[in-house]
Amino acid sequence: xxxxxxxxxxxxxxxxxxxxxxxxxxxxxxxxxxxxxxxxxxxxxxxxxxxxxxxxxxxxxxxxxxxxxxxxxxxxxxxxxxxxxxxxxxxxxxxxxxxxxxxxxxxxxxxxxxxxxxxxxxxxxxxxxxxxxxxxxxxxxxxxxxxxxxxxxxxxxxxxxxxxxxxxxxxxxxxxxxxxxxxxxxxxxxxxxxxxxxxxxxxxxxxxxxxxxxxxxxxxxxxxxxxxxxxxxxxxxxxxxxxxxxxxxxxxxxxxxxxxxxxxxxxxxxxxxxxxxxxxxxxxxxxxxxxxxxxxxxxxxxxxxxxxxxxxxxxxxxxxxxxxxxxxxxxxxxxxxxxxxxxxxxxxxxxxxxxxxxxxxxxxxxxxxxxxxxxxxxxxxxxxxxxxxxxxxxxxxxxxxxxxxxxxxxxxxxxxxxxxxxxxxxxxxxxxxxxxxxxxxxxxxxxxxxxxxxxxxxxxxxxxxxxxxxxxxxxxxxxxxxxxxxxxxxxxxxxxxxxxxxxxxxxxxxxxxxxxxxxxxxxxxxxxxxxxxxxxxxxxxxxxxxxxxxxxxxxxxx
Numbered sequence: 381x382x383x384x385x386x387x388x389x390x391x392x393x394x395x396x397x398x399x400x401x402x403x404x405x406x407x408x409x410x411x412x413x414x415x416x417x418x419x420x421x422x423x424x425x426x427x428x429x430x431x432x433x434x435x436x437x438x439x440x441x442x443x444x445x446x447x448x449x450x451x452x453x454x455x456x457x458x459x460x461x462x463x464x465x466x467x468x469x470x471x472x473x474x475x476x477x478x479x480x481x482x483x484x485x486x487x488x489x490x491x492x493x494x495x496x497x498x499x500x501x502x503x504x505x506x507x508x509x510x511x512x513x514x515x516x517x518x519x520x521x522x523x524x525x526x527x528x529x530x531x532x533x534x535x536x537x538x539x540x541x542x543x544x545x546x547x548x549x550x551x552x553x554x555x556x557x558x559x560x561x562x563x564x565x566x567x568x569x570x571x572x573x574x575x576x577x578x579x580x581x582x583x584x585x586x587x588x589x590x591x592x593x594x595x596x597x598x599x600x601x602x603x604x605x606x607x608x609x610x611x612x613x614x615x616x617x618x619x620x621x622x623x624x625x626x627x628x629x630x631x632x633x634x635x636x637x638x639x640x641x642x643x644x645x646x647x648x649x650x651x652x653x654x655x656x657x658x659x660x661x662x663x664x665x666x667x668x669x670x671x672x673x674x675x676x677x678x679x680x681x682x683x684x685x686x687x688x689x690x691x692x693x694x695x696x697x698x699x700x701x702x703x704x705x706x707x708x709x710x711x712x713x714x715x716x717x718x719x720x721x722x723x724x725x726x727x728x729x730x731x732x733x734x735x736x737x738x739x740x741x742x743x744x745x746x747x748x749x750x751x752x753x754x755x756x757x758x759x760x761x762x763x764x765x766x767x768x769x770x771x772x773x774x775x776x777x778x779x780x781x782x783x784x785x786x787x788x789x790x791x792x793x794x795x796x797x798x799x800x801x802x803x804x805x806x807x808x809x810x811x812x813x814x815x816x817x818x819x820x821x822x823x824x825x826x827x828x829x830x831x832x833x834x835x836x837x838x839x840x841x842x843x844x845x846x847x848x849x850x851x852x853x854x855x856x857x858x859x860x861x862x863x864x865x866x867x868x869x870x871x872x873x874x875x876x877x878x879x880x881x882x883x884x885x886x887x888x889x890x891x892x893x894x895x896x897x898x899x900x901x902x903x904x905x906x907x908x909x910x911x912x913x914x915x916x917x918x919x920x921x922x923x924x925x926x927x928x929x930x931x932x933x934x935x936x937x938x
Contacts, residue, residue, distance in 0.1 A: 416446040416786060422799065423450060426778050429802040430771030431621030432750075434461040436651045438764040439783055440659070447651060453616040453768060455627055466602055466615045467766040468633045469647040469654070469751050470744025471716065473605070475661070475703030477571050477643045478520050480578050480590050482679035489581045492517045492682065496573065500580050502548045503573075507556040516577060518561065519570035520702035521687035525558035528567050531903060531925040532848065533640060536893045537631040537868045538618075538747055544639040546847045548576060553845040555931070564688045564700050566716065568644040575643025586643055587636065597675035598656045603649040606636045615648070616768040618748025620891040623810060627769055630894040633746045645746060651764060658755060658762045665740070665757050684740060684757075690715050696736070704740045704755075709788070713781055717743035717750070717774040721898065722805035730781050732794040739784065743777060746770070747894040752780035761787060770896070773805035812897055813887040819901040820884070826877045832918070834859050837879075837908050841921040841934035850921055850934055861906060868893075879908040879918070 416439055427435055427450060434451040453461045484490050490499055496514045497503045505511040510524065518524045529550070533542050542550050551573050558565050575586040582589045587605045595603050608615050619627035633648075635641030664670035664680035671677075686699035686706055696708040698715070707713050709731030714720055720727055731737065737758055744751035747770050754763040763783045765776035778798045785795050831837075834854050841850045851865040852873070861883060863869035873881035884904040887897050902924050909920035924932040 413444055413446045416783065417448065419782060419786060420448065420450075422782060423779050425799055426775055426782070426802050427451060427771075428625070429799070429806050430769075430773045430775040430778075431625035431627060431806075432767050432769045432771045432775040433619055433627045434465070434467075434616055434768040435775065435779065436461050436463065436465060436467070436764075436766045437779060437783065438651045438655055438762065439787055440655055440762040440764075441787070442760050453614070455617070455619065455629070461616060461768075462614070463652050464602060464614050464650050465766075466604070466608055466612070466648050466650050467751065467768055468616075468618065468635075468744070468746055468749035469649055469766065470633070470635075470645045470746040470749055471568075472649075472654070472742055472744045472751050472753055473643065473645050473647040474520075474571055475742060476590060476594060476647065476657070477574055477578070478683055478703035479594060479661070479677060480586075481516055481520070481574055482677060482683055483593055483675075484578065484581045486676065486678050490516070490577075496577060500573075500577050502552075502576065502580075504548075504552045506553060509560045510556055513560065516574055517687065517702070519574050521700050522564050522566050522570060523561050523688045524567070524570055525556045525560050525562070525565060526567055526569050527554040527557050527931060528926050529554075529569055531899065532863060533568075534633075534635070534746075535863055535869055536895055538634045538894050539866065539868060540634050540638055540640045541864050541866075541869075542640040542847065546845075547572065547639060549845055550847050551576075553847070564690055568641075571644035572640065578643070587646075594657075594675060597673035598660055600649065600653040600656055603647065603653045605642050605646040605648075607632065607634065608648055619769040620747055620894060621769055621771045622888050622891055625772065625806075628888075628892045630748050630892070632748055635746070645744065647744075649766075651766060654753070654764055654766075655762060658753060658764065662755055662757060662760050662762065665755070666760065697738075701740070704742055707739050707741070709734075709737050709739055711739075713739065713741060713754075714743070714774065714777050716741075716745075717752070717777045718745055718898075719774040719777050719801075719805050722773060722808040723801070724808065728781075728796040728798075728801055730785055730796055731788055731790060733791045734788045737788065741780075743774065745774070747896060750774055750776045752776035754780055754784055756784075756787070759787075763787060770891075771806075772809045773802055775802070778802050778805075809897070810887075816884065816899075816901055816904065820876070820882060820904070823901060824877050829878045831875045831879065831881075836918050837873075839918075839936045840865070840938060841936050843931065843934050848934075850923065852921070873906060876905065879910070881906050881908075 433455045434453050437448050439446040449461045453465050618632045636646030664677045665684045668680045669678040690698040699706045712727040714727045739754050741754040750767050752765040765780045767776050782798045838854050851862045853860050859873040860870050871883040876882045882904050890897050907922040908918045911919045919936045921934040
């Protein structure tokens with residue numbers, strides 16, 4: 381499945397693309413690069429275990445630049461990835477959104493502690509605390525407690541189901557599920573709201589602001605916040621790993637195409653372009669400011685400072701800043717990715733036996749793409765991994781941590797066995813379907829009860845804000861539900877008990893249709909409710925998609 385290395389551009393060519401001041405002119409064949417290259421067999425094995433068809437890696441220090449390619453950007457045509465291949469970066473976008481707002485702070489258009497309501501007149505949150513006290517800092521460090529939208533805002537075939545005109549109505553309608561400023565709870569909604577603040581203060585669309593004020597000055601000419609236009613070549617196709625680790629081609633992420641998702645996960649970029657960004661950010665973090673062309677950043681320390689703990693108990697720092705997680709090594713990483721859910725005994729501790737060092741990192745996760753970046757401010761180093769698959773585990777996370785331990789020169793006897801960690805995490809993922817079906821069976825209390833005539837359930841059901849609808853249809857004696865009435869969102873409903881049905885297909889079908897495999901049993905249940913007036917007519921549908929009680933109730937219309 382893995383391709384041989386494509387013809388690599390010369391080191392001088394890479395430096396020219398990165399910018400004349402990117403890194404000093406040293407040979408890519410120096411001993412440091414050689415030691416990273418010796419990890420190639422392990423990286424290939426990690427890809428095989430997870431089912432990742434294409435991967436790019438980079439390690440950049442003031443002395444060394446190592447860039448390497450693995451596998452295919454197009455499996456069917458066997459076209460290899462290279463340094464210019466464009467991958468979805470998903471939540472690597474968050475650091476960019478934080479920088480974008482910091483530019484507006486530098487210009488005096490806002491302060492970090494200004495209430496959002498004073499920056500964005502369209503804010504009209506149903507939660508009084510969020511309405512009156514929420515700041516952009518709260519949003520960027522995930523401490524606001526707002527309900528999430530991940531279970532339905534982005535769905536099958538990477539569909540973004542929130543229309544542009546509904547974005548603020550949707551965000552205003554979100555309840556607060558957790559105590560305000562009392563802990564970390566990762567949430568894309570917060571970054572969507574910051575995107576709206578940026579538009580309000582700048583007077584131009586978020587995508588245009590970032591392109592003009594960040595990507596342009598840094599020379600990031602192969603970076604986009606929407607799907608690259610057809611004229612752009614060398615764009616990775618996207619895949620989900622099936623149970624046998626083979627890649628299933630899926631629709632590429634649509635984040636940002638119709639506004640939603642752009643500010644939280646819309647970036648598509650190449651290794652070369654992203655290294656330009658992270659070199660610039662390292663300078664800003666270390667000096668509090670940095671300039672490149674028309675781009676000036678003077679909020680580096682504020683952006684990188686810890687805001688909220690990632691762990692309730694931790695010997696060393698594990699915190700979240702704004703668009704960055706922070707871990708003082710030795711420590712556990714991976715908090716923003718998918719590996720922790722599969723590691724029942726916890727993530728491995730990396731960085732043992734060497735001087736303690738701060739790592740600022742982030743990860744990106746979407747159907748069809750996983751990504752990892754780690755910045756080491758003390759050594760001015762970058763570790764970057766991009767991939768084109770939602771694998772059976774977070775392959776870029778394992779590869780990134782492998783490269784970090786090599787960069788830090790962790791003694792061999794103290795290094796993490798990432799191959800074993802990858803096998804453990806992939807194996808756990810593959811038990812998900814059997815675990816969910818078992819729990820559904822155990823939770824059934826009245827399995828012999830019959831449903832009503834299936835026609836009774838047919839209709840269109842709307843949520844409280846009249847943004848999301850679920851259409852229920854009867855076709856050839858089978859019941860189906862479809863989010864927003866879309867064929868791509870249609871799944872068969874199977875009777876569970878009483879007026880409750882499930883819509884859980886096989887794991888492979890979910891993967892082929894571009895969905896995550898991971899939610900618990902409640903997510904796969906759809907319950908219908910009758911009127912309270914005694915006439916017995918079905919008037920309500922309940923689908924607990926995100927833990928917010930009100931978000932799970934849909935009323936039948938018509």
